[in-house]
Amino acid sequence: MNNKIYLYVHIPFCYKKCPYCAFVSYEKRLSSLALYIKRLIDEIKDFKTSKVVQSIYFGGGTPSTLKIKHIESVLNAVYSNFTVDKNAEITFESNPVSLKIDYLKGLKSLGINRLSIGVQSFMDSKLKILGRLHDSQKAFKAVKNAQDTGFNNISIDLIYGLNETEKDMEFELKNACSLDVQHISTYMLSIEKGTLFEKLFKSGELTISNDEDTANLYLFISDYLKSAGYKHYEISNFAKGGFESNHNSAYWLGYDYRGFGVSASSFVDGIRFKNTDSLDNYINKKNYVVYEKQLDEIDKIKEAFVLLLRMKDGVEIEHFNKRYNTNIKKLYKNELDKFEKLDMIKEKNGHIFLNGAEAMVVSNAVLSEFI
Amino acid sequence: MKEKYIRNFSIIAHIDHGKSTLADRLIENTGGLSLREMKEQVLDSLEVERKHGITIKAQTARLEYTYKSEKYYLNMIDTPGHVDFGYEVSKSLKACEGCLLVVDATQGVEAQTIANAYLAIDNDLEIIPVINKIDLPSADIEKTKQEIEDGLGIDASDAIEISAKNNINIDKVLDSIIEKIPPPKGSIDKPLRALVIDSWYDNYRGVIFIIRVFDGQLKQNDKIMMYSTKKTYEAEELGIFTPKVKKVDLLTNGSVGYVVANIKNIQDAMVGDTLTLADNPTNKPFEGFAKPKPFVFAGIYPTDPENYEDLAEALEKLQLNDASLTVEKEKSDSLGFGFRCGFLGVLSMNITKERLEEEFGLDVIITNPSVLYKVEQTNGEIIELSNPSKLPPPQKIAAIYEPFVDIEIITPAEYVGNILKLLQEKRGRQQDLSYISQDRVLIKYSIPLVEIITDFYDKLKSLSRGYASFDYNFRDFEKSRLIKLIILVNSKEIDSFSMIVPKDKAYRTAREVLRNLKRFIPKQLFEIRLQAKIGGKIIAKEQISPLRKDVLAKCYGGDITRKRKLLEKQKRGKKKMKQLGSVEISKEAFIKLVEINN
Ligand SMILES: Nc1nc2c(ncn2[C@@H]2O[C@H](COP(=O)(O)OP(=O)(O)OP(=O)(O)O)[C@@H](O)[C@H]2O)c(=O)[nH]1
Ligand code: SF4
Ligand SMILES: [Mg+2]
Numbered sequence: 001m002n003n004k005i006y007l008y009v010h011i012p013f014c015y016k017k018c019p020y021c022a023f024v025s026y027e028k029r030l031s032s033l034a035l036y037i038k039r040l041i042d043e044i045k046d047f048k049t050s051k052v053v054q055s056i057y058f059g060g061g062t063p064s065t066l067k068i069k070h071i072e073s074v075l076n077a078v079y080s081n082f083t084v085d086k087n088a089e090i091t092f093e094s095n096p097v098s099l100k101i102d103y104l105k106g107l108k109s110l111g112i113n114r115l116s117i118g119v120q121s122f123m124d125s126k127l128k129i130l131g132r133l134h135d136s137q138k139a140f141k142a143v144k145n146a147q148d149t150g151f152n153n154i155s156i157d158l159i160y161g162l163n164e165t166e167k168d169m170e171f172e173l174k175n176a177c178s179l180d181v182q183h184i185s186t187y188m189l190s191i192e193k194g195t196l197f198e199k200l201f202k203s204g205e206l207t208i209s210n211d212e213d214t215a216n217l218y219l220f221i222s223d224y225l226k227s228a229g230y231k232h233y234e235i236s237n238f239a240k241g242g243f244e245s246n247h248n249s250a251y252w253l254g255y256d257y258r259g260f261g262v263s264a265s266s267f268v269d270g271i272r273f274k275n276t277d278s279l280d281n282y283i284n285k286k287n288y289v290v291y292e293k294q295l296d297e298i299d300k301i302k303e304a305f306v307l308l309l310r311m312k313d314g315v316e317i318e319h320f321n322k323r324y325n326t327n328i329k330k331l332y333k334n335e336l337d338k339f340e341k342l343d344m345i346k347e348k349n350g351h352i353f354l355n356g357a358e359a360m361v362v363s364n365a366v367l368s369e370f371i
Numbered sequence: 372m373k374e375k376y377i378r379n380f381s382i383i384a385h386i387d388h389g390k391s392t393l394a395d396r397l398i399e400n401t402g403g404l405s406l407r408e409m410k411e412q413v414l415d416s417l418e419v420e421r422k423h424g425i426t427i428k429a430q431t432a433r434l435e436y437t438y439k440s441e442k443y444y445l446n447m448i449d450t451p452g453h454v455d456f457g458y459e460v461s462k463s464l465k466a467c468e469g470c471l472l473v474v475d476a477t478q479g480v481e482a483q484t485i486a487n488a489y490l491a492i493d494n495d496l497e498i499i500p501v502i503n504k505i506d507l508p509s510a511d512i513e514k515t516k517q518e519i520e521d522g523l524g525i526d527a528s529d530a531i532e533i534s535a536k537n538n539i540n541i542d543k544v545l546d547s548i549i550e551k552i553p554p555p556k557g558s559i560d561k562p563l564r565a566l567v568i569d570s571w572y573d574n575y576r577g578v579i580f581i582i583r584v585f586d587g588q589l590k591q592n593d594k595i596m597m598y599s600t601k602k603t604y605e606a607e608e609l610g611i612f613t614p615k616v617k618k619v620d621l622l623t624n625g626s627v628g629y630v631v632a633n634i635k636n637i638q639d640a641m642v643g644d645t646l647t648l649a650d651n652p653t654n655k656p657f658e659g660f661a662k663p664k665p666f667v668f669a670g671i672y673p674t675d676p677e678n679y680e681d682l683a684e685a686l687e688k689l690q691l692n693d694a695s696l697t698v699e700k701e702k703s704d705s706l707g708f709g710f711r712c713g714f715l716g717v718l719s720m721n722i723t724k725e726r727l728e729e730e731f732g733l734d735v736i737i738t739n740p741s742v743l744y745k746v747e748q749t750n751g752e753i754i755e756l757s758n759p760s761k762l763p764p765p766q767k768i769a770a771i772y773e774p775f776v777d778i779e780i781i782t783p784a785e786y787v788g789n790i791l792k793l794l795q796e797k798r799g800r801q802q803d804l805s806y807i808s809q810d811r812v813l814i815k816y817s818i819p820l821v822e823i824i825t826d827f828y829d830k831l832k833s834l835s836r837g838y839a840s841f842d843y844n845f846r847d848f849e850k851s852r853l854i855k856l857i858i859l860v861n862s863k864e865i866d867s868f869s870m871i872v873p874k875d876k877a878y879r880t881a882r883e884v885l886r887n888l889k890r891f892i893p894k895q896l897f898e899i900r901l902q903a904k905i906g907g908k909i910i911a912k913e914q915i916s917p918l919r920k921d922v923l924a925k926c927y928g929g930d931i932t933r934k935r936k937l938l939e940k941q942k943r944g945k946k947k948m949k950q951l952g953s954v955e956i957s958k959e960a961f962i963k964l965v966e967i968n969n
Binding site: 187188236251267306307342361363364366367369371 | 895896919920921923924932934935937938939941942945
């Protein structure tokens with residue numbers, strides 16, 4: 001039925017663990033890199049599909065800890081094992097410190113056509129608190145290098161929620177826009193379990209923006225970027241026309257995706273599974289795949305609906321009903337009534353969607369009633 | 372079985388003095404259960420009992436004990452110690468000729484020690500004082516004896532000093548039961564005359580009841596008659612608890628056992644009724660038990676209105692097991708159809724809620740507990756009500772009367788000052804203050820019942836580092852200056868939040884209630900206004916600002932499952948909520964409305 005697939009490759013290495021980060025990534029394990037790549041290639045080769053690959057995404061961790069030759073061997077495995085669409089989006093996440101001209105040239109020559117750069121902030125004091133290795137000058141330089149190398153689909157990440165004032169945020173966004181990148185992801189800082197930030201936060205050494213301020217920043221960002229010509233196409237993502245990330249959208253749109261490497265999740269032919277979070281287990285091939293409970297029909301519909309609502313355009317009613325053989329307006333009659341009254345959800349031109357940034361910023365309260 | 376080889380006794384004490392632990396030792400020492408089958412407080416079989424570590428229902432067990440080479444049968448009843456379950460004690464005592472009065476040597480005589488000892492004296496029972504927990508370093512045996520003599524007027528010179536926990540002197544307890552407690556009277560030749568002391572509903576076998584035979588005998592397949600209804604049944608199965616269930620074909624004069632007679636209707640097997648034979652009925656029925664009067668009232672509603680019938684049925688079954696539980700239909704604007712229930716106290720109210728949840732799988736909302744008020748209307752008519760929202764409008768009320776209780780508190784002398792202050796705050800009136808031993812004081816007050824039903828116990832305990840105990844008895848209705856406090860949520864009156872409060876405390880209560888309520892209403896997508904009103908006047912306000920941020924603005928790659936779980940968790944949280952109009956309120960709010968944390 002669906003002939004498309006999206007690939008994800010997880011690179012769980014970082015030069016240094018950031019104090020706020022709860023992603024599966026390891027510091028001080030770079031010596032395992034070569035062996036890890038070998039296992040990745042094994043895993044890629046073990047997976048058979050006739051579906052056509054629409055995108056390849058190197059995420060992390062820090063994929064730019066890889067040498068060009070590592071990336072090459074992984075991509076070769078992909079190309080020799082699957083059919084890859086000739087317009088496939090190939091994204092590479094990177095740390096600004098890695099983006100030297102030579103490295104970028106190497107990436108470009110391998111067919112990588114989209115770069116995601118972990119800028120996080122243009123304020124040096126904030127970058128320090130975030131424990132990042134780069135400063136704002138390096139961030140500017142990295143983007144400039146990428147553009148000079150010919151990358152014309154660049155995304156940068158920004159983090160907020162560290163007591164920024166609106167002025168601070170304006171500064172961040174002005175700089176971001178001045179770079180003329182095609183895509184901007186903005187993440188709210190949250191205190192995650194098991195991180196250093198959690199400890200500091202509990203002991204009172206660290207404070208973060210309160211809900212009220214964070215919400216205001218969220219709305220501010222949305223307004224600012226919209227007027228700068230970016231479309232707020234997903235809860236935390238903005239893009240110039242035509243530059244929405246295909247890959248990330250695949251998750252929200254419910255397409256098949258296959259993740260390789262530590263902690264990667266997959267969803268293939270309706271089956272969901274996830275690789276181990278343990279680098280050692282993965283490398284030693286110790287029962288590293290966990291299959292998740294099959295969702296029954298109704299739960300599948302609910303999940304797809306909720307994921308779609310994260311997108312600006314929301315759910316296209318007719319298309320959705322056909323695809324899932326349902327009647328969404330009947331299924332969710334009470335919920336839709338309730339949230340339409342509260343101005344949180346709107347229906348227009350055959351679409352059901354969250355009513356703008358104000359609704360997005362409280363979206364869990366809405367979505368949790370649809371799941 | 373000859374009467375002279377039978378002894379019937381109860382174990383009574385203040386809460387936690389070790390009744391059930393002593394029962395364990397008695398069972399163990401007489402071989403009722405093997406060590407493998409034993410567990411702590413083995414007779415506490417209800418889930419709620421094990422969870423709270425307290426006894427709620429009296430339990431019977433027949434023990435076999437050889438004394439001077441003769442075999443005796445001891446029918447033991449372990450009773451609860453908490454003040455709410457006093458009824459269980461009084462009906463258990465009706466089935467006995469004697470009792471073990473257990474006193475914790477580290478605590479001495481406490482309020483329910485006195486209350487239960489007087490019940491035993493009232494029933495002409497032989498009382499054997501037992502001093503427990505002598506293994507503990509803080510045990511003070513001499514002082515405890517002194518308190519038993521001074522406080523209860525019972526000779527404690529040969530009180531048995533035991534450790535139930537460490538199995539010390541348990542044989543002395545057994546011997547003393549046989550030596551001191553008289554065997555049952557009555558005659559096996561007279562017509563059957565048995566007292567129903569407990570009954571409950573079993574889903575498979577219908578009503579099961581426990582009887583004590585006072586005359587005659589009951590054989591399997593006998594045709595029996597319930598004296599009050601004159602309905603007849605066949606005694607299909609007879610048995611005893613050892614405490615394991617053991618079928619028997621005969622229950623003779625003096626014994627205690629259970630009867631299954633295919634009775635489906637719960638009302639037909641009331642505790643206190645007389646069971647006799649259909650062909651040869653007794654002409655000396657028991658007086659029956661005075662039905663215990665509930666003190667505390669609250670509404671119980673199904674969270675999901677569709678479960679109304681299930682709730683009705685569950686309450687009916689619990690009623691069979693708990694004679695004090697009263698149930699009346701009620702309707703609320705905010706909560707729909709439900710029941711107004713009466714309980715002996717807040718503990719039994721909470722236990723009822725837990726049993727509904729655990730034994731019947733129901734999800735219920737309980738409203739703020741209140742008491743029974745008498746309202747004299749301007750037309751002279753007097754009505755009784757426990758639901759504050761049913762209070763007539765002020766212009767129709769001539770006077771409101773509220774129940775007062777006589778409360779007795781026993782406390783170490785050093786805490787008297789603090790306790791008197793608490794009693795004063797709670798609108799109490801001092802009646803008496805006396806020393807029951809050198810450093811222990813008995814305080815008597817009369818106090819509005821409503822003041823002691825919620826946080827009084829906790830306050831008393833914390834003021835006295837756990838050493839003060841109290842008991843109370845209904846005194847009378849007294850006229851009080853009371854008014855109705857109305858709570859509004861987004862301008863809508865929530866009837867199940869209404870309260871009857873003393874006029875002088877109205878402002879303070881209103882502010883506290885709103886502040887309290889705020890804790891139970893999560894931020895929502897719109898602003899919520901809380902108001903408290905008396906008469907037509909708003910006297911307190913609070914507001915809950917709208918939810919500002921609740922979003923997952925993070926990219927977790929393809930880990931959709933994690934996202935879904937997060938939302939599912941949030942959805943489950945909503946199940947703890949009750950929707951009142953458009954506002955979601957935690958179900959706890961209804962019952963904890965006045966539980967003020969400070
Ligand atoms: N040290 C010590 N602890 C004891 C002794 N007897 C009982 N306990 C402890 O006292 C606590 C209360 O014991 P229970 O037997 O449940 O008391 P109870 O009188 O049945 O309590 P209620 O049924 O709730 O009134 C438990 O923790 C017992 O382990 C004893 O002889 N010595
Ligand atoms: S670089 Fe990214 S993945 Fe690595 S520790 Fe920092 S935030 Fe986490
Ligand atoms: Mg007990």
